[in-house]
Amino acid sequence: MKKLLILGAGTAGTIMLNKLLPVLNRDEWQITIVDQFETHYYQPGFLFIPFGIYGPQDVVKPKRDFFPSGAEVVFSPIDRIEAKDNRVVLDGGQIINYDILIVATGSKIVPAEIEGMDGSGWRKNIFDFYTIEGATALAKFLKFWEGGRLVLNIAEMPIKCPVAPLEFVFLADWWFTEQGIRDKVELQFVTPLPGAFTKPRASSVFGNFLTKKNIGLTADFNIARVDAENNKIISWEEQEEEYDLLVTIPTNMGDPLIERSGLGDELNFIPTDKHTLQSKDHENIFVLGDATDLPSSKAGSVAHFQADILFENILSYIEDRPLKARFDGHANCYIESGFGRGILIDFNYDTEPLPGKFPLPGIGPFSLLEETRMNHYGKMMFRWMYWNLLLKGAELPIESQMLMAGKRH
Amino acid sequence: MPTREIAGKTIDFDDENFMSDHTQWNEDVATELAKEEGIEQLNDRHLVVINFMRKEFEEKGTGPSIRRLTKQSGVPTKELYALFPGGPAKKAARIAGITKPQGCV
Ligand SMILES: Cc1cc2nc3c(=O)[nH]c(=O)nc-3n(C[C@H](O)[C@H](O)[C@H](O)COP(=O)(O)OP(=O)(O)OC[C@H]3O[C@@H](n4cnc5c(N)ncnc54)[C@H](O)[C@@H]3O)c2cc1C
Numbered sequence: 001m002k003k004l005l006i007l008g009a010g011t012a013g014t015i016m017l018n019k020l021l022p023v024l025n026r027d028e029w030q031i032t033i034v035d036q037f038e039t040h041y042y043q044p045g046f047l048f049i050p051f052g053i054y055g056p057q058d059v060v061k062p063k064r065d066f067f068p069s070g071a072e073v074v075f076s077p078i079d080r081i082e083a084k085d086n087r088v089v090l091d092g093g094q095i096i097n098y099d100i101l102i103v104a105t106g107s108k109i110v111p112a113e114i115e116g117m118d119g120s121g122w123r124k125n126i127f128d129f130y131t132i133e134g135a136t137a138l139a140k141f142l143k144f145w146e147g148g149r150l151v152l153n154i155a156e157m158p159i160k161c162p163v164a165p166l167e168f169v170f171l172a173d174w175w176f177t178e179q180g181i182r183d184k185v186e187l188q189f190v191t192p193l194p195g196a197f198t199k200p201r202a203s204s205v206f207g208n209f210l211t212k213k214n215i216g217l218t219a220d221f222n223i224a225r226v227d228a229e230n231n232k233i234i235s236w237e238e239q240e241e242e243y244d245l246l247v248t249i250p251t252n253m254g255d256p257l258i259e260r261s262g263l264g265d266e267l268n269f270i271p272t273d274k275h276t277l278q279s280k281d282h283e284n285i286f287v288l289g290d291a292t293d294l295p296s297s298k299a300g301s302v303a304h305f306q307a308d309i310l311f312e313n314i315l316s317y318i319e320d321r322p323l324k325a326r327f328d329g330h331a332n333c334y335i336e337s338g339f340g341r342g343i344l345i346d347f348n349y350d351t352e353p354l355p356g357k358f359p360l361p362g363i364g365p366f367s368l369l370e371e372t373r374m375n376h377y378g379k380m381m382f383r384w385m386y387w388n389l390l391l392k393g394a395e396l397p398i399e400s401q402m403l404m405a406g407k408r409h
Numbered sequence: 410m411p412t413r414e415i416a417g418k419t420i421d422f423d424d425e426n427f428m429s430d431h432t433q434w435n436e437d438v439a440t441e442l443a444k445e446e447g448i449e450q451l452n453d454r455h456l457v458v459i460n461f462m463r464k465e466f467e468e469k470g471t472g473p474s475i476r477r478l479t480k481q482s483g484v485p486t487k488e489l490y491a492l493f494p495g496g497p498a499k500k501a502a503r504i505a506g507i508t509k510p511q512g513c514v
Pocket of ligand 1: 007008009010011012013034035036037042043044045046047076077078079104105106107129130131160161164255257288289290291298299300301302303333334
């Protein structure tokens with residue numbers, strides 16, 4: 001019996017399991033998936049927790065609900081991959097051999113990468129919202145906060161869901177308005193990027209939203225350390241930003257297991273062919289979702305598009321055919337912009353986000369690079385789609401390759 | 410694709426003003442590009458960084474991130490920012506004659 005092993009049962013690993021299990025011949029292939037946690041977190045929902053829109057209970061479900069029957073499921077931390085022996089070692093020393101390995105162990109924040117970040121101010125007036133613990137602690141803090149200077153800082157790129165920090169300040173603007181204290185809160189968006197976002201056209205659109213919502217922008221700020229005593233962050237070039245409340249997106253890294261396995265780059269992301277999703281160093285290892293070093297966005301929608309491609313390539317690999325399916329970097333993100341509105345962007349490796357209608361050219365119902373109520377419903381519907389369609393590997397009404405139809409230059 | 414005369418050589422640039430063919434590069438070209446970036450004189454430390462970037466580019470097809478630079482070239486982050494004020498990864502890549510680091514999305 002041959003073994004296909006999936007590491008990580010988050011968004012990407014779960015999708016892949018659901019796609020492969022029904023089609024692989026069960027007399028030939030045993031599929032195993034390993035994860036450390038029994039709970040699946042809907043991470044896009046973390047954004048809404050600080051503002052009380054969702055509670056922690058709204059973003060969790062048991063992982064088991066999303067596993068098809070017939071898969072071998074192992075709950076255990078993974079210690080390392082021994083690629084040259086085609087095997088994985090779990091924390092307790094248990095060994096799992098594989099013929100094909102799919103790594104989908106994601107990325108996570110590492111506050112300790114920035115000097116002073118996780119010291120005396122951590123979760124007192126310094127919070128993240130990329131973890132359920134951080135988002136929940138921030139919700140408690142905000143309930144009692146009477147105002148001051150809120151600095152949102154992105155430590156370094158890449159981060160998962162690169163639009164989430166913008167959504168956070170847009171929602172904060174709305175929320176403080178609702179609380180009646182917007183005039184007591186100064187919002188500052190402090191980023192290492194040259195503008196509000198990575199891609200030029202979207203960056204200028206989002207820059208205008210920041211201005212319109214009276215949110216300050218500090219660009220090209222590369223944080224070196226946090227001075228928690230004096231409530232300021234300091235860049236490598238000694239620029240300073242003072243805060244009363246610091247909301248940070250700390251450095252994002254692949255899991256330490258990747259480092260222990262000697263498979264990662266300096267951020268523990270795995271060098272991966274950006275079109276075929278095969279690891280660059282081992283032909284029987286494939287990488288999916290946030291764990292790759294691909295220059296595409298680290299997002300659930302992206303993991304979903306990648307899964308369509310990887311599915312075809314795994315079948316080709318099994319039959320010794322060339323890996324023909326090519327991932328084009330497609331990303332599709334709803335951006336909550338506050339006051340019941342949203343913005344939508346759709347892009348890939350080569351084409352930056354452009355205006356137009358989506359997914360039906362000329363019709364919509366969603367509008368690209370524009371703020372509409374419909375886009376907000378799209379964002380809120382995404383949670384339903386995520387639990388009910390996306391994780392189960394079902395077809396979404398969106399092509400995995402980006403389409404130019406409906407877009408305007 | 411824009412072409413310009415630099416240090417007596419005809420050099421091709423991409424739309425973002427990075428050299429599109431790194432084999433057209435030499436140290437005289439680097440000196441001129443450095444001036445365009447506001448660095449009057451390239452010293453040994455600049456060259457350590459620049460040579461490291463070129464080596465990475467030749468091996469990997471893309472320039473290194475700042476993290477990789479500090480880890481592998483032995484030049485600390487603080488010094489990198491002092492050598493190439495306002496964005497070491499991008500500036501050093503431009504002076505090293507390689508394309509813009511892929512970085513992030
Ligand atoms: C605040 C926030 C907002 C977001 N908003 C959006 C959005 O609006 N739209 C969107 O598309 N995406 C969004 N995302 C991104 C999206 O959640 C991720 O890109 C997606 O979950 C990536 O899937 P993955 O499978 O690669 O990683 P994950 O889903 O993180 O899964 C990785 C899994 O690997 C397991 N694992 C890791 N290391 C080990 C180990 N050593 N041993 C055992 N198990 C291990 C983990 O337990 C986890 O279950 C958001 C993310 C955040 C944080």
